[in-house]
Amino acid sequence: MNQSIPAAALQLRSLVQADGTLQISLESIPVPVPGPDEVLIQMQATPINPSDIGLLFGPADLSTAQVSGTPDRPIVSARIPERAMPGLAARIGESMPVGNEGAGLVVAAGSSQGAQALLGRTVAVIGGAMYAQYRAIPAAQCLALPAGTTAAEGASCFVNPLTALGMVETMKREGHKALVHTAAASNLGQMLNRICQKDGIALVNIVRRPEQVALLRGLGAQYVCDSSAPGFATDLTDALAATGATIAFDATGGGTLAGTILQCMENAISRNSKEYSRYGSAVHKQVYLYGHLDTRPTEIHRTFGMAWGIGGWLLFSFLKKIGDEAAQALRERVMAELKTTFASHYARTVSLSEALSAEAIAFYGSRNTGAKVLIDPSK
Numbered sequence: 001m002n003q004s005i006p007a008a009a010l011q012l013r014s015l016v017q018a019d020g021t022l023q024i025s026l027e028s029i030p031v032p033v034p035g036p037d038e039v040l041i042q043m044q045a046t047p048i049n050p051s052d053i054g055l056l057f058g059p060a061d062l063s064t065a066q067v068s069g070t071p072d073r074p075i076v077s078a079r080i081p082e083r084a085m086p087g088l089a090a091r092i093g094e095s096m097p098v099g100n101e102g103a104g105l106v107v108a109a110g111s112s113q114g115a116q117a118l119l120g121r122t123v124a125v126i127g128g129a130m131y132a133q134y135r136a137i138p139a140a141q142c143l144a145l146p147a148g149t150t151a152a153e154g155a156s157c158f159v160n161p162l163t164a165l166g167m168v169e170t171m172k173r174e175g176h177k178a179l180v181h182t183a184a185a186s187n188l189g190q191m192l193n194r195i196c197q198k199d200g201i202a203l204v205n206i207v208r209r210p211e212q213v214a215l216l217r218g219l220g221a222q223y224v225c226d227s228s229a230p231g232f233a234t235d236l237t238d239a240l241a242a243t244g245a246t247i248a249f250d251a252t253g254g255g256t257l258a259g260t261i262l263q264c265m266e267n268a269i270s271r272n273s274k275e276y277s278r279y280g281s282a283v284h285k286q287v288y289l290y291g292h293l294d295t296r297p298t299e300i301h302r303t304f305g306m307a308w309g310i311g312g313w314l315l316f317s318f319l320k321k322i323g324d325e326a327a328q329a330l331r332e333r334v335m336a337e338l339k340t341t342f343a344s345h346y347a348r349t350v351s352l353s354e355a356l357s358a359e360a361i362a363f364y365g366s367r368n369t370g371a372k373v374l375i376d377p378s379k
Helices: 050-057 082-091 159-173 187-199 210-218 232-243 257-270 315-322 324-336 358-365
Strands: 008-016 021-030 038-047 061-069 074-079 101-109 122-126 134-138 142-144 178-182 202-207 223-226 247-250 253-255 285-289 294-298 308-312 348-350 373-375
Touching (some): 021 050, 159 247, 257 308
Parallel strands (some): 247 285
């Protein structure tokens, strides 16, 4: 390619300082020269996922956020609560790049055949440090997007699609026949609905507002329960009894929701029980916490017998557990259905500097449904 490549370019970084201040800034770094098996990508699209927000802001109190610097090189500062600092000991003083996934144009390539084959192609990648104008990465970690697919269309083809597929795969591998998902009106939740409808899997959706119920109903979801409604527990138990769902994936993490789901699962199972046991039903009920939208402690009131479990679920650990061959099969499905089942939608697209404006942070930092933002580092 004949595209001019600068000697240095911008990268977004997050820094925790010893005095409890979080600082986010755009730093000028040398543009790397790709090694023999690497490619250099001009990043054109990278989403702001909840997992990215976790690294970007950590536990900082965003109500204290202040923006200084210049419009082109803003600096965001915010206070971190003192109680949260011990958990950040390993981060203090280390400027960390942000951004799990993205897509862009391969503008330089190493000498290997695999790297050269990607030169001039639009590729999707995962591997961190994607909030940057340029990113060097092994060619083997790139997915060449199908012809006619834009960087924006391919930017979110890893985290949300593989998470949704991973939930379904976990359900199958652990012997369950239907599943529950919270924060279900999110981009990920809508994607999971499309998967389950396509594959004929019963899905119970838990949302937080009446308008989210209407949204999912309009997308064809059959079971939608509003956790803010007075009859939520009854509605959820009815949906669980109808579907037989005994595994849930909870994006909220904190509060009482996980325990409520387990209790409603037990109640649904008990409806068809032939005999009483003081140990509860023998059917195993499982809730996986995979997010932390609710920052309160997780509260579990044990009123659902002894056959239950709560644990954490992380995409990268799951992919490692199932092995390369099974993980590749999931990626191939994503590529085949990228513009249908796994299509992502964004409320707005911003540049690197615009992503650090006070208005933009207030918008995507709220993590509300419909507030997904795409960064275009080439803007």
